[in-house]
Amino acid sequence: MKYYIHADMEGTAGIRAPSQVDHQSADFAAGRRLLVRELNVAVAALFEHDASAVMVCDAHGTGHNLDLADLDPRATLERPVAGCIMPSLDASFAGVLLLGHHAMAGTRDGFLEHTMSSREWFDYRIDGVAAGEIAIEAAWAGHFDVPVVVVGGDEATAAEAAALLPGVATAITKRGLGRNAACCLPLEECDRRLRAAIAAGCARPPAPWRPRLPARVELTFQRADLADACLGRPGLERIDGRTVARTVADARQLMITW
Numbered sequence: 001m002k003y004y005i006h007a008d009m010e011g012t013a014g015i016r017a018p019s020q021v022d023h024q025s026a027d028f029a030a031g032r033r034l035l036v037r038e039l040n041v042a043v044a045a046l047f048e049h050d051a052s053a054v055m056v057c058d059a060h061g062t063g064h065n066l067d068l069a070d071l072d073p074r075a076t077l078e079r080p081v082a083g084c085i086m087p088s089l090d091a092s093f094a095g096v097l098l099l100g101h102h103a104m105a106g107t108r109d110g111f112l113e114h115t116m117s118s119r120e121w122f123d124y125r126i127d128g129v130a131a132g133e134i135a136i137e138a139a140w141a142g143h144f145d146v147p148v149v150v151v152g153g154d155e156a157t158a159a160e161a162a163a164l165l166p167g168v169a170t171a172i173t174k175r176g177l178g179r180n181a182a183c184c185l186p187l188e189e190c191d192r193r194l195r196a197a198i199a200a201g202c203a204r205p206p207a208p209w210r211p212r213l214p215a216r217v218e219l220t221f222q223r224a225d226l227a228d229a230c231l232g233r234p235g236l237e238r239i240d241g242r243t244v245a246r247t248v249a250d251a252r253q254l255m256i257t258w
């Protein structure tokens with residue numbers, strides 16, 4: 001069985017301050033160590049279960065957080081490229097794990113809540129329903145008939161995942177104390193939860209998630225000039241000063257600004 005880990009960083013066990021996910025901060029090194037540590041727990045647990053191959057996608061920021069030399073030597077590594085959230089994902093994978101994740105923009109007590117860009121995206125909806133990165137990524141995986149088997153992150157992330165993907169295994173690492181701080185569980189407890197979620201999620205994968213298509217997606221930016229910059233993109237409608245919309249027939253187009 002092949003598994004694909006889409007690794008973000010905000011929800012990683014032990015990360016409790018915005019500076020730990022900021023490349024330009026001296027605290028980033030500590031955040032990075034925690035990220036590597038958690039991923040190696042996940043890779044080992046997947047191989048203990050039934051994995052024959054594990055691909056890790058370095059998805060936080062620009063995708064330059066991981067050094068392959070630090071990862072379990074059985075893992076392969078890639079990062080998103082423009083227009084492609086999970087470049088190597090295809091129907092040969094048994095499941096996707098969304099680790100280190102965060103809740104959608106505007107979620108109360110969601111540690112570092114945002115959707116795609118905290119500076120640019122204010123609100124995002126699929127057919128009128130508020131959605132975040134978990135939905136965008138689950139739909140991308142669902143396009144290839146691949147289920148999301150585990151979601152890891154804070155309590156708000158787990159609640160968002162459970163509402164969207166009934167039956168998905170979640171591994172809670174922390175509780176958001178507002179947006180910019182978190183109360184972290186002990187690392188050994190996080191590891192235990194992650195291993196349990198992997199065992200449960202891989203043994204009983206939920207159905208792949210597929211939004212009803214075609215879907216109407218709407219994005220409200222933080223400022224009108226960000227919507228101005230989208231003028232002329234094929235199929236994109238301007239709804240109001242800050243909002244653009246598009247009807248998509250392919251789940252990989254839910255990333256509306258591509």
Ligand SMILES: [Zn+2]
Nearest residue numbers: 008009060061
């Ligand atoms: Zn991130």
